[in-house]
Amino acid sequence: MEPQVPEFSxxxxxxxxxxxxxxxxxxxxxDTIADLVARNAADAPDAVAFHASDATLTWREYDRLSTRLAAAWALNGLRPGDMIAVLFTGGALTHVAYLAAQKAGLVTVGLPPRAGDAEIAHLLRHTGAAALATRASHRGRPGHEIARAAGVGRHLVVDLIGSDLTVACEGVPLPVPPWEQAAARVAGRGLGPDDLFFLNSTSGTTGRPKCVRATMNIRKYFGPLAAEAAGFGPGEVVLSALPAPYGFGLWSAHVVPAQYRFPTVLTAEFDPAETLRLIERHRVTVLAAVTSQFIMLLNAPEFAEHDLSSLRVLFTGGERVPYHRAVEFEERTGCAVLQFYGSNEAGPISVTRVADDRERRLRTAGRPIPEMRVRFITPEGAMDESGPGQVAVDGPGCCPGYFRDEQADRVLFRADGRLLTGDIGSVDEAGYLSVTGRTADFIIRGGHNVSALVVEESVGGHPRVAQTAVIGMPDEVLGERVCAFVVTRDGRELTLDDLREHLDAAGVSKVNWPERLVRLPALPMGAGGKVDKPALRGLV
Structure with a gap:
């Protein structure tokens, strides 16, 4: 008897x-991502899909494990259209889980691996996720403790043992059907290329934690662009050093390798020495890493100890690429440093190419992608084709907006439908785009947008803090670090350790913790009655 597939919209x-x-x-x-993986499994079943710390999987194993996990989730009562929150560090299991959700008709809520309890709880409430999936232990902490702190109703524990899966719900083992039975169980349930398939949290351009909506087609759009920019050949080996839930990590590790059948090297969490070792061991040709990560590789004592001559291309970005460090990376490895300028919300806006000369490649954000219809919005609200002005786009890489956040959407989009990036830029006479500033008060730390407003709210929750202001202080590795200025209620010192203890107890994600704390008798004020942040920047 054929399994009954519930109808859903x-x-x-x-x-x-x-x-x-x-x-x-x-x-x-x-094509869906499941279609791409199934095609690879049929055409090259024994070729490696992932070299990871938790497993090495072939395309056939990847395809079948994800189908079996999808069936296990379906048998546990998860219905097509439900959302499943996934909290994993990097590894093959992460991508098995993402693909399993797609096959089961579930929308993945990609939780940041370092998210604090408060952020996890917020995202679960905001998305209405039907379940939380973790390993038995996440970053040294029992998964059931995280689930309890988040108040989740259904906690699924998934682990990859060799090339097999174990799944449990609330401590009770769940059946994981054989592949043939699993395939029949989930037949007809899968998401399509234009359905909502992934939500990832971001500080975005509007200040509050929120979820970017993504379809497979807007993430797949990166593939041909990356292939053309880097000149992909048949023997590429990709290493993605990024957290998987974010846009850069998703396209570089989950989507593009499936499109081009490249083996992908993954680590649980970024470690410079381990990354260098893996580049040499697997003869990696394409490295994907945010700017702070490649600088940490350069700074690592082990850099000179490894043969990195296999590298052809480094895709980087997330913040301004420092010219002199990028030149150093190119000269020490022989590879070309490329970047997509864009964001989770906007997708790819412009890209540099191996064919560009070094000055264009490293001092600009590349040529705008024609289909993204890049325009510049002047301070008066007019639209200009070359700028300067705020970068605005409308194209096939743009997200359809934030999930359940109409207020944020009104800030993100103009009335004409163009997506606003919050960046100020212009295009030169040769057609290359340069980003010169930002309109919003964000700190770009290691490629992650940290909202000064969110940090100020968290720091201001300390019982001894009367006033606070947060800025970015320059850092040669991460670009910027978070510095908090405080006025205490009693006029006495507040130590950074005391503040961090409070933030930890409050469940604030570590990405929103200050890294420097300065006490002032009073905050400098501007003529308009607002805190004079330029004056504060002069103090760091």
């Missing part, structure tokens, strides 16, 4: 006219 994220236009233009296709 999939969430199509774009209008029919938009979808038809991008298909007609050839920038979107009907």
């Amino acid at each position: 999939k969430t199509t994220e774009f209008s029919a006219a938009t979808i038809d236009r991008y298909y007609a233009d050839g920038v979107w296709t009907g």
Whole structure:
């Protein structure tokens, strides 16, 4: 008897006219990520999909394990259209879980691996996730403790043992069907390329933690662009050093390798010495890392000890690429440093290419991608084709907005539908885009947008803090670090350790913890009655 597949209404994220236009233009296709993986499993079943700290998986193993996990989740009562929050560090299991969700018709809520309890609880409430999936232990902490602190109703524990899976719910083992039975169980449930398939949290451009909505087609859009920019060949080996839930990590490790059947090297968490060792061991040709990560590689004592001559391309970004360090990386490895300028929300806006000369490659953000229809919004609100002005886009890489956050969407999008980036930029006479500043008060630490407002709110919750202001202080590795200025209620010192103890107890994510604390008798004020942050920047 054929299994009964419940009927459900999939969430199509774009209008029919938009979808038809991008298909007609050839920038979107009907393939899902599951289709790509199944094709690789059929054509090259024994080729390696992932070299990871938790397992080495072939394409056939990846395809079958994800199908079996999808069936296990379906048997546990998760229904098509439900959301499942996934909290894993990096590794093969992360991608098995993401693909399993797609096959089961579930939307993945990609939780940041370092998220604090308060952030996890907020994201679970905000998305209405039906379940939380963790390993038995997450970053040295029992998964059940995290689930209890988050107040989750259904906690699924998933572990990869060799090339097999174990799944449990609330401590009770769940059956993981054989592949043939699993495939029958989830037949017809999978998400389509234009359905909502992934939510990842971000500080974005509007200040509060929120979730970016993504379809497979907007993440797949990176693939041909990366292939053209880097000149992909048949023997590429990719190492993605990024956390998987974010846009850069998702396209570089989950999507593009499946599109081009590249083996992908993964680590649980970024470690410079281990990354250098893996580049040499697996003869990595394409490295994906945010700017702070490649600088940490350069700074590592082990850099000179490893043969990195296999590297052809480094895709980097997340913040301004420092010219002199990028030159040093190129000269010490022989590879080309490339970048996509863009964001989780906007997708790829411009890209540098191996064919660009070094000055263009490292001193600009590359040529705008024509389909992204880049424009610049002047302070008066007019639209300009070359700038300067705020970068605004409308194209096949743009997200459809934030999940359940109309207020944030109103800030993100203009009335004409163009997405605003919060960056100030312009295009030169040769057609290369440069980013010169930001409109919003954000600290870009290691490629992650840290909202000064969020940190100020967290620091201001300390019972001894009367006033606080947060800025970014320059850092040659991470670009910026978070510095908090405080006025205490009693006029006495407040130590950074005391503040961090309070933030830890409050469940504040470590990305929102200050790294320097300065007590002042009073905060400097500007003429308009606001804190004079330029004056504070002069103190660091």
